[in-house]
Amino acid sequence: MVKKRRQHSDETAYPPRALVELLVNMLVHRDYENLEKSSIEISPGSEIVFSNPGGLTQKLAGKVILEDNGRFTLPEGLTDQRNPSLCDIFFGISAMERAGSGLVDVNQLMQLCGGGSAFYHNKSESRFRAVVAQPQSSAGSRLIARSDVPTGLYMLNVLPFTVIPERVSIIKLTCPLSERPSTVDLTKCGTFVRRDLELWSFVPLPILATLLSPIVDKKNSRSVLRKEIEASADSKRVLSWLLRNHVEYHFVGFEEDGLILEQGRKHRAYFAGTQRGERTIIWNSALRRGIKREVVKRRAEGPRAWFENEGFGYEIVDIGGVWCLRIKPFYMFTKRDAVTPLPAFTRAAKATRRIKFDRNKNVEADLAFWATFLGRGAETMNVGDLHVDDLVITTEFLTVEVPEIGLSNDPELKNRMSA
Numbered sequence: 464m465v466k467k468r469r470q471h472s473d474e475t476a477y478p479p480r481a482l483v484e485l486l487v488n489m490l491v492h493r494d495y496e497n498l499e500k501s502s503i504e505i506s507p508g509s510e511i512v513f514s515n516p517g518g519l520t521q522k523l524a525g526k527v528i529l530e531d532n533g534r535f536t537l538p539e540g541l542t543d544q545r546n547p548s549l550c551d552i553f554f555g556i557s558a559m560e561r562a563g564s565g566l567v568d569v570n571q572l573m574q575l576c577g578g579g580s581a582f583y584h585n586k587s588e589s590r591f592r593a594v595v596a597q598p599q600s601s602a603g604s605r606l607i608a609r610s611d612v613p614t615g616l617y618m619l620n621v622l623p624f625t626v627i628p629e630r631v632s633i634i635k636l637t638c639p640l641s642e643r644p645s646t647v648d649l650t651k652c653g654t655f656v657r658r659d660l661e662l663w664s665f666v667p668l669p670i671l672a673t674l675l676s677p678i679v680d681k682k683n684s685r686s687v688l689r690k691e692i693e694a695s696a697d698s699k700r701v702l703s704w705l706l707r708n709h710v711e712y713h714f715v716g717f718e719e720d721g722l723i724l725e726q727g728r729k730h731r732a733y734f735a736g737t738q739r740g741e742r743t744i745i746w747n748s749a750l751r752r753g754i755k756r757e758v759v760k761r762r763a764e765g766p767r768a769w770f771e772n773e774g775f776g777y778e779i780v781d782i783g784g785v786w787c788l789r790i791k792p793f794y795m796f797t798k799r800d801a802v803t804p805l806p807a808f809t810r811a812a813k814a815t816r817r818i819k820f821d822r823n824k825n826v827e828a829d830l831a832f833w834a835t836f837l838g839r840g841a842e843t844m845n846v847g848d849l850h851v852d853d854l855v856i857t858t859e860f861l862t863v864e865v866p867e868i869g870l871s872n873d874p875e876l877k878n879r880m881s882a
Contacts, residue, residue: 474576476508476597476598477511477573477576477578477595477597478572478573478575478576480568480572481568481569481572481573481580481595482511482595484565484566484568484569484572485513485565485569485593485595486513487565488513488515488565488566488593489501489513489515490549491544491545491546491549491550492515492517492544492545492546492591493515493516493517493545493546494516494517494518494545494589495546497516497517497589499516499590500516501513501514501515501516502514508597509596509597510594510595510596510597511594511595512592512593512594513592513593513594513595514590514591514592514593515590515591515592516589516590516591517545517589517590517591518584518585518586518588518589518590518591519535519584519591520543520545522543523537523543524584524586526538527584529584529586532583533583533584533585533586534581534582534583535582535583535584536582537566537567537582566582566593569593569595573595573596576597576598577598577599578595578596578597578598579595579596580593580594580595580596581593581594581596582594615864615865616862616863616864616865617862617863617864617865618827618830618860618861618862619782619860619861619862619863620789620790620791620830620860621780621782621787621788621789621790621860621861622787622788622790622834622856622857622858622859622860622861623782623785623786623787623856623857623861624706624785624786624787624788624854624855624856624857625843625855625856625857626853626854626855627689627706627786627853627854628665628689628851628853628854629688629689630665630667630668630686630687630688630689631663631664631665631686631687631688631689631692631702631705632662632663632664632665632666632667632668632671632684632685632686632687633661633662633663633684633685633686633687634661634662634664634668634671634672634675634679634684635660635661635679635680635682635683635684636660636661636662636675636678636679636680637660637678637679637680638660638678639660640657640678643677643678644677644678646677647674647675647677647678648674651674651849652664652666652671652674652675652849653665653666653848653849653850653851654666654705654708654709654712654848654849654851655671655705655708656701656704656705656708658701662675663701663702663704663705664705665705665709665847665851665854666849666850666851667686667850668684668685668686670850671850672684689702693781699781703779703780703781703786704779706779706786706854707730707777707778707779709846709847709848709851709854710777710779710788710846710856711724712846712848713837713844713846714732714777714837717836717837720734720744720836721734721735721736721737721742721744721758721759722734722735723735723802725774725795725804729776730776730777730778731774731775731776731777731793731795732774732775732777733772733773733774733775733793733795734758734759734772734773734774735759735772735797735801735802736759736770736772736797736800736801736802737759737801740759740761740768740770740799740800740801741757741759741760741761741770741801742757742758742759742801743755743756743757743758744756744758744836746832746835746836746840747835747840748831748832748835749835756832758772758773759771759772759773759797759801761801762796766799768799769796769797769798769799769805770796770797770798770799770801771794771795771796771813772794772795772796772797772801773792773794773795773829774792774793774794774795775790775791775792775793775833776790776791776793777789777790777791782861785861787861788856790830790833790834792826792829792830792833793814794813794814795810796809796810796813796814830860834858834859834860835858837858838856838858841858842857842858842859843855843856843857843858844856844858
């Protein structure tokens with residue numbers, strides 16, 4: 464197990480590919496005229512030493528810089544073959560690359576796992592030695608290592624779905640909804656999307672078929688596993704549409720707080736002003752309660768008055784097989800009524816002037832506000848509708864920890880920043 468900065472993960476002591484690279488290197492690059500044996504010495508919990516007769520070829524020895532102890536670093540792109548026929552065999556079985564990048568790969572793989580590597584050329588004995596060291600143990604443990612690979616923690620502006628129904632009901636209709644009998648009450652059907660003569664919904668098939676029975680083609684209606692739908696790009700788009708409709712149903716519940724959906728297919732929501740224009744709401748963060756936030760601000764007076772309204776764009780995205788709600792904070796610029804958007808060209812000009820205030824710290828604070836507000840302070844929000852209880856989104860934005868190879872934890876290099 465490797466103990467990283469913010470999480471633990473089970474990993475092998477050494478990357479398997481690094482060991483394979485060194486084993487292949489011993490076979491294809493040793494000097495077979497030298498009768499000395501190759502050796503592999505294992506120091507449990509510490510390092511593995513690969514030693515091979517042959518050392519560097521004359522071509523390589525003349526192009527690398529050797530330290531006093533014989534240690535060298537092989538530059539990328541510099542390669543040579545002592546036994547070309549053996550190299551061809553191992554290349555043919557995909558056990559090595561013809562470009563000869565093995566030692567460079569070993570070095571990078573060991574850095575990624577938190578360990579280290581070193582290569583030595585003993586000229587007097589004509590011998591090559593490779594040393595790979597596993598990550599340092601944590602608090603003397605023989606089973607747990609501490610990763611010292613510099614990492615960056617990145618917060619993505621997405622809220623993952625934690626629970627989604629496993630099946631989707633697809634109702635085949637015998638006529639368009641506009642021609643349905645007056646006895647069919649759609650308000651009892653919950654959330655759905657209409658695709659030609661089909662209705663897609665998370666509502667269980669028996670319930671939906673009963674509610675729509677006068678216009679249901681029961682023979683061609685079906686319940687489909689979500690995994691099957693996700694396997695088709697076309698069906699997956701409809702599923703994304705259905706998830707978005709559920710999210711919008713949840714957003715409608717905030718109308719009393721002044722949050723409204725923008726008209727048209729904009730997939731955006733913003734705060735509308737009150738009769739006096741400005742709007743201030745009170746919300747609770749994880750650290751403070753009763754925070755006042757002015758979400759609609761007056762930016763001019765008199766007949767030329769206009770307002771700056773906080774809002775966000777939203778979309779459903781699939782990130783690595785996880786459905787997520789992406790939130791993009793923005794500002795809607797409205798007319799004197801603090802509700803009607805200004806013309807598009809005017810909004811674009813005002814947004815360009817305002818962008819200089821959007822720093823990382825401000826954006827992170829805005830995301831925290833929206834997650835808390837939309838979740839009403841809870842850790843999750845249920846965006847299901849009638850007959851759908853298992854559609855849940857977490858209110859914690861997705862974070863990923865990324866190794867930043869090339870950085871250093873050395874205090875003397877603390878001013879180095881990631882790109």
